Amino acid sequence: MTTAVPALGRAPADRRRHGRPGALWAVPAGLFFTAFGLAPILVVAYLSLTRWNGLGDPVWTGLDNWRALRDDADLTHGIWTTLLLTALCWLVQTPLALLLGVWAAAPQRNRAVLSAAFFLPLLLSTAAIALAWQSLLDPNFGAAATLGPWLGAPDGNLIGDPDRALYVVALVIAWQFVPFHTLIYQAAVRQIPATLYEAAAIDGADRVRQFRSITLPLLRHTIIASSVLMIVGSLTYFETILLLTGGGPGTETRVLPLHMYIKGFVGFDMGYASTLSVLLVAVGTVLSVLIVRATGYHRMASDREGL
Amino acid sequence: MRRRDFLGGTAAALLGTGVLGSLGACGNSGPGGGEQLQLWALQDAEYQKVIRPAIDAYNSGAEDKIQLTTYVNDAYKQKLQVAMGSPQAPDIFFNWGGGNLAQFVKAGQVVDLTDRTADLSAAFLPSVLSVGQADGRQYALPMNGIQPVILYYHKAVFAAVGLQPPKTYDQLLAVVDALKARGVTPIALPGSQGWTELMYLEYLLDRVGGPDKFAAIAAGGAGAWSDPAVLRAATMCQELAKRGAFGANFASINYDNTGASKLFATGKAAMFLMGSWEYSTQLTNNPAFVKDGKLGWLPFPTVTDGAGDPTAVVGNPSNYYSVSAGSTHADTAVDFLKKTLTSESYLKGLIAAGQVPAVKGVETRLAGTPGADFTTFTYQLVAGASSFTQSWDQALPPSVGSELLTNLQKLFLAQLTPADFVATMGRAR
């Protein structure tokens, strides 16, 4: 389709094709993305068929690494942990962020002040947050000893207990990311026309009903976008976990990306780590398609250019 | 099991010199095109006092200058591995010998020192020297003190409870029960870090089956992990944890922030199995505990029906320096090692830093130095040992080592049965 007619009734622009940018404009970005985004994916696929400890040259081993996936008990557990953590994060963050976002969107002054405080965690880097929480959760010198009894851990053992560690990680992640999602909801709620609520109020709908029949339906797309971001984000929680628990105790909080990192950069089995990477790339690609579908980026792309 | 940095207040003051001192240096100096010879070591306030004067002394008369770069312990292994795979490899690098060194040797990245330093090698304790060898050739020379693992105990707590320090494993179990009954955590265990748990497995396997059992594992022999002695040692580890020897929250305790050392020094825990460096750590962080004579030490208890020799020790025989094969300063590097490692001032410096150098006849030098009772004990423990097994995570290839530490955590948390532990490790590669 070389003659992509822009759209109806825009003949002048079509005639003057010279006024349009050529493919050259996209080449720098394309090359850059190819070199550091696409090429690594090809390389990782190749490395997944080799044995390499980071020294010297990779040695071709065919499908050995792929066969080893089967025997990797930590992998199954890692996938399960990843799914569980993703679900947990969604369940904690979505209601919180939704309600806080709705609440913070209102114009009252006290809400504006409070919500300014809500966004403060956004100012800290992942490393800062993880390290601060780690010291906060230290059972000897941190606040865990003080707060533990309130949370059902009299000895302050929050982060070292296999049954609690994942929940604590989810809490820290929520602390870090709820502000971000609150922000998204707040912006979305502010775009809902006030007249809708006024009409509902006249009809005698109470707060709960207004929330259920106006706010929620109108936020549908935002909920989807925010949820997609959370699911995608679950692959990047990796840094927080690496710094906070290192995947422990045992492998209780070792999510799939962390498993790959430990295999590759602690055990230096970079061939096998690459095999895990290929899995991650596959998951990432599926999620990308999900984002594009859910947010309509692709649709926007075709709407106006008549693809 | 790692050589820990000496943490604490004094170290903070040294941060300035360590970081700022290197700020002025150009970032891109490696063996390829660098002007200075790069020497990599661990960040360790006490060791800096030994190596810096040695480097300064050498630099003052040499054309090729040496530049010291130090790294934190946890990050070092990764940095080294990554750098050795890159053109920015250091010229002289700190290492632990064993399997970690062997993979560099296998990749052809280490200079064979056998012939060039033969006279130097003769000065070292053979058991320590051998860890720096691969295929019978010498690739690394000891640059630090010997670091056996020792069972420390809190004398005041033992006195208050009326207990004798345990000499056999059965006594240890009895002591554990008695301490538990008194509400004291019997043994401090920083279980958020697997290498601290590894010490138990190392000693127990040695006591139960002797050093050959691990030698077979290190050699990669098929079925070495499924030896009944390994299973028994793993079972003993888990039983110890289940018995409450380490309290309930050991998995959240950390060694790096000296949490475990603090628990021990304050008497909340009565015993601590740790490397010989723990003495210096306590001296830095809890000086009164050491000076009041409350810190006691013992060899690891014997196992009555075990096949192992009760004098055998485990730990880090020493740390080592090796020279990169890609170095353009290799001759200078070897020259520096020859002139430094057994020099009078270097050995004196190590002893002053609380170390026991791995050279023959060092005993006489120890007398009269601060902490001589402890260092002499350490020396005699090693000199009289029938074998000195290197920490497994250093002796094994990194991929197996990291797997081991993870599975040990699961073993101690009873998430893996001893049988599963042994089976899983048998599959690790």
Add this chain to the structure above:
Amino acid sequence: MRPPPSVRPAPSPTRGTTAPTTTGVRATAPAAPRRARPRRAVNLPAGVGATLWLLVVVLPLYYILVTSLRTPDGYLGDGALALPGTLTLDNYGRVLGSGFARLLLNSAVVTAATIVLVLALALPAAYAIVRGTSRAVRVGFSLFLLGLAIPAQAVVVPIYLIITRLQLYDSLLAVILPTVAFSLPMSVVVLTSTLRDVPDELYEAMTVDGAGPARTFTRLVVPLARPGLVSIGIFSGLGAWNGFLFPLVLTQSPEQRVLPLGLWNFQNQFGTDVPGLMALVVFSALPVLTLYLFGRRHLLGGLTAGFGK
């Protein structure tokens, strides 16, 4: 962690199914949150819930701040959450004296270079995607879209390989290049949607005036894309500023260390010096805090990078 009960849209003191209860004396007008509502009743349960969450948010921040002001003895002796007996600024002094300036400079260089590169690469690409007619560009755009959710750590092994082969290992450039590459998909997508909002008539007017693509770009596209540029500048800048994995794997020396890595290194090196670590955490947040105070709208907009729509 569950949502504070009172924020849940469960029982609410309004008329309707149940009679007004405790809270609203005049809880007549249901005040679903939204703006420009003439009469507003106080939504007490929501307020209580928000306050509870505020507590969760503020507690760690309080801990960070108060710990950074403690003496070493105070840290070991006072409770973790107690007010410190003696306040000290020593920790800040120590951290400043230990190479903080270098960390700050490196992070600033990485961040600035990332922003400049991302903007310089993404805007022309977005322009070509929106206004161009090349089929290849569209295919390329689809590839960008597929890259949206591929996590950086999935390709960190090959990136390490590529960077070492390019002899870039242990340089700031080694961090900048992949950071830019992983900011590009989102940036291109956001800018594309910004440019699509520009009415075609404006482009056509330029063309009628005889402007070629280059002039259209500088005169029309750059000015009109400004909101989008600010958004992705902040978005990619924060990504670079906070980035941990690439610096961790691709640099080694203290001279090339960035802030997040500096934090981690400090913790590794001085495990006991928690007050110092917290002081460093506070310092590391100051630049973004400044941005927050003076450009809150831009910052928050950049964070969501168009997802708030």
